[in-house]
Amino acid sequence: MDAQAQNWDDLRVFLAVARAGSLSGAARSLGVNHSTVFRRVGAFEELLGVRLFERLPSGYLLTPAGEELREAAQRIEEEILAVGRQLRGQDLRLSGSLRLTTIDMLALWLLPRHLASFRRDYPGIEVEVSVSNAALNLTKREADVALRIGNKPPESLVGRRVGRLVFAVYGARGCRARRPQKELEKHDWIGFDSEHAALARRFSEFLPGVQSVYRVNSVAAALAAAAAGVGLAPLPCGIADREALLERLCDLPDSFTLDLWLLTHEDLRRTARIRAFMDFMAEALAGEAALLEGRRPEAWREL
Numbered sequence: 001m002d003a004q005a006q007n008w009d010d011l012r013v014f015l016a017v018a019r020a021g022s023l024s025g026a027a028r029s030l031g032v033n034h035s036t037v038f039r040r041v042g043a044f045e046e047l048l049g050v051r052l053f054e055r056l057p058s059g060y061l062l063t064p065a066g067e068e069l070r071e072a073a074q075r076i077e078e079e080i081l082a083v084g085r086q087l088r089g090q091d092l093r094l095s096g097s098l099r100l101t102t103i104d105m106l107a108l109w110l111l112p113r114h115l116a117s118f119r120r121d122y123p124g125i126e127v128e129v130s131v132s133n134a135a136l137n138l139t140k141r142e143a144d145v146a147l148r149i150g151n152k153p154p155e156s157l158v159g160r161r162v163g164r165l166v167f168a169v170y171g172a173r174g175c176r177a178r179r180p181q182k183e184l185e186k187h188d189w190i191g192f193d194s195e196h197a198a199l200a201r202r203f204s205e206f207l208p209g210v211q212s213v214y215r216v217n218s219v220a221a222a223l224a225a226a227a228a229g230v231g232l233a234p235l236p237c238g239i240a241d242r243e244a245l246l247e248r249l250c251d252l253p254d255s256f257t258l259d260l261w262l263l264t265h266e267d268l269r270r271t272a273r274i275r276a277f278m279d280f281m282a283e284a285l286a287g288e289a290a291l292l293e294g295r296r297p298e299a300w301r302e303l
Contacts, residue, residue: 008080010044011073014052017041018070021059082267094272095124101143105219107131109239111147114284118277125273144265144274147281149258150198159263159278162285165236166294167256172229173247184250188213188231190222202256203234237294248294260285260292 016026016037023037030037045052052066062070102111107129115127130143146157149165169184184207191212192199196219203210214230216222219239226233227245234256240246262282268274285292 011076013037013040014044015073015077017060018062094122094276096273097126097128098273098277099128099130099143100145100147101130101132102147104131105239106147108220109242114281118280122276144268145277146263148261148263151259153261153263157263158266158269159261160282161259162262162282163260163289163292165238165258165260165292167234167252168237168294169232169249169252170226170235170240170246171232171249172227173245185210190225190231190233191215193217206253238292241294
C-alpha cells in the first residue's frame with residue numbers, strides 16, 4: 001500500500017477511536033473487528049513514538065498528544081472529503097450508485113412508486129435508500145441526497161423545497177371522536193419522543209397538559225397505533241389519508257405544517273446522476289401537492 005494512503009488510513013482509525021471513545025464503537029463505524037482496531041492503534045502509536053490514548057476502564061481517552069493530533073487529522077479529513085466530493089461532482093455519467101436518506105413514513109408511503117418510475121427512466125443508476133430518523137451527514141458522504149422534513153434545512157446543503165406536509169388529527173375509523181377542540185384532551189393520545197422534537201413541541205402547544213398514553217419515535221409506528229385504536233394522533237394528511245383504517249377527525253393549526261426538502265451537498269450538485277435524480281423527484285413530488293397538503297383525501301384510494 002502507498003505510504004501516504006497508509007498514513008491516512010492510520011489517521012482514519014485514530015479518528016474513529018477518538019470519536020467513539022472505545023475500540024468497539026470505532027470498529028462498528030469502520031466496519032472491521034475489535035482486534036483490528038486494537039492492533040492498528042498500537043502500531044500507529046509505535047510508529048509515532050508517542051502514546052495517543054489513555055486506556056481506562058471507561059474507554060479510550062485522548063492524551064495531550066492525541067488531542068493535538070486529532071485537530072490536525074480532522075483538517076486532513078475535511079480536505080480529503082472535499083477533494084472526493086469535487087471529483088465526484090464532475091462525474092457526467094448517468095450510471096452508478098446513489099444513496100438516498102429519508103425517514104420511514106416517506107420511504108414506506110411516498111417514495112416507492114416514484115423510485116420505480118425513476119428506475120425505468122434511468123436503469124443505469126442504482127438507488128440505495130437509508131431509512132433513519134437520524135440525519136445522515138452529507139458532508140461526510142454518508143448519503144448523496146436527503147429527503148427531509150423541516151422548515152429550515154442545514155446551511156451546508158443545497159436543494160429545493162419540494163412540498164408541504166399538512167397535519168390533522170386522526171383516529172381509528174368508526175371512533176366517532178368528532179368533538180370541539182376543548183374535548184379532544186379527553187381522548188387517549190399517541191405522542192412522539194425527542195427524535196421528533198418539533199412535532200412533540202407543536203402538540204404540547206396545541207393541547208397543553210395532555211399526556212400521551214403511547215409514545216413512539218416513528219410516524220409510521222404512530223399511524224399503525226392510531227389505526228389499531230390505541231389513541232388519536234397528529235399525522236401528515238398525505239400519509240394518513242391513504243390508510244383505510246383511519247379517519248380524519250379535525251384539522252390542526254398551520255404551525256404543524258412541515259416543509260419537504262430535497263437536498264445534497266454543494267460539491268455534488270453537478271454530478272449527473274444526482275442532478276437527474278433531484279430533478280426527477282422534484283417534479284414527481286410537485287405532482288403530489290394536493291395529496292400532501294390534504295386537499296384530496298380521496299385521491300389516495302385511486303393510487
